[in-house]
Amino acid sequence: MVVVDEAYIEFSHGDSLLRLLDGRPNLVVSRTMSKAFGAAGLRLGYLAAHPAVVDAVQLVRLPYHLSAITQATALAALEHTDTLLGYVEQLKAERDRLVAALRALGYEVTESDANFVQFGRFEDAHTVWRKILDRGVLVRDNGVPGWLRVTAGTPAENDAFLDAVREVKKEQST
Template sequence: SNEVIQQLLQTFAGPGRLAIGFEPSYSMHGLISRGTGTGWISGPRKGDFTIDVDAAEAAIAAHRPDVVFITTPNNPTGTAVDAETVLALYEAAQAAKPSLVIVDEAYVEFSHRPSLLPLIEGRPNLVVSRTMSKAFGAAGLRLGYLAAHPAVVDAVQLVRLPYHLSAVTQATALAALEHTDTLLGYVEQLKAERDRLVAELRAIGYEVTESDANFVQFGRFTGEGGAHAVWQRILDRGVLVRDNGVPGWLRVTAGTPEENDAFLDAVRALKKEQSS
């Protein structure tokens, strides 16, 4: 879906135009914007990592961006965005320009909430982008897709390279789709493990951001060395989590029950060391 995002920016943004996202969020939105010559505006989030609707509307009205990114569930925080927020930002974006609103649902299959796909009905400037990289466990396949008004899809065809999706990719994706029930069955198990990680981390005494994704953001690490020092100490215990640059926080991906137990044992031991 990185390619889908790049094609959308090539089509609707570019030099002299602007895109906005609400950070911390998926860093490639800003990078692909810059790579297509599009100016990038970093919009705000609240302390709990939800989108601050008033501040977001004000930023859209002030900058009049050509593209608005809304990532739900958000990477790296796991935060879901409700339909009301998306609709409010869509209205603000239409009043300001009108601009294209890209709802990035890369992690939607892991969410407690349903997809926002139905919102594209009657909203010609709303695009939903999705991927087979996460829930289908097929990142190596490189298959992303979008849903939008036919006029948007037609416009994107202008920048899409001929034969950009190989026959092998298409055949593999169709084979994966035939096993949707099995593959999304694993997602259900993973969601239960994700919810267990949230509950256990809280019970141990960590702050945990609400998660609708297949990972959990936990903290807060304000001591010497900050989150990176804790990342190293968890790694010293044989568990690799992600230090994704949100000050004071780390991100753990939900794995198998055994992997999650190993992670929980590691952070439990760290907490004990701190309190002794």
């Protein structure tokens, strides 16, 4: 089996592998409503695969694994797919703006097809994380040595982040 997780596909510049399913009985593509639909609390996703794989998954699926509230919320989100995917487009533009601004400040930024970017390289990422937090902005120190992670938000949130990063950079260079 090859399982491809497309949790961030709506944020990607690439193509989904769903189009490759036909004739590939060992390919499984999984997705979630957590990212693009802003529904992390629902813990809801799905997979697409050959019918035999789907049947096998159904055999081990727990009964009543989705509450009526989760189902109703998911259906409501799906009814507003165009609006929600419009927000994804805004987040993609903001993510790309963050990448450009961080690079202009001299940081390395990993390529991202998600709603977040990883930037660095810091001698002491935790200290930089703390200094950004002291300015009222929360980023993630996700344990990758020398790197921090920021999630794209609204333009105002991203401006606050960039202002904090500029201040920290200026402070460190004096």
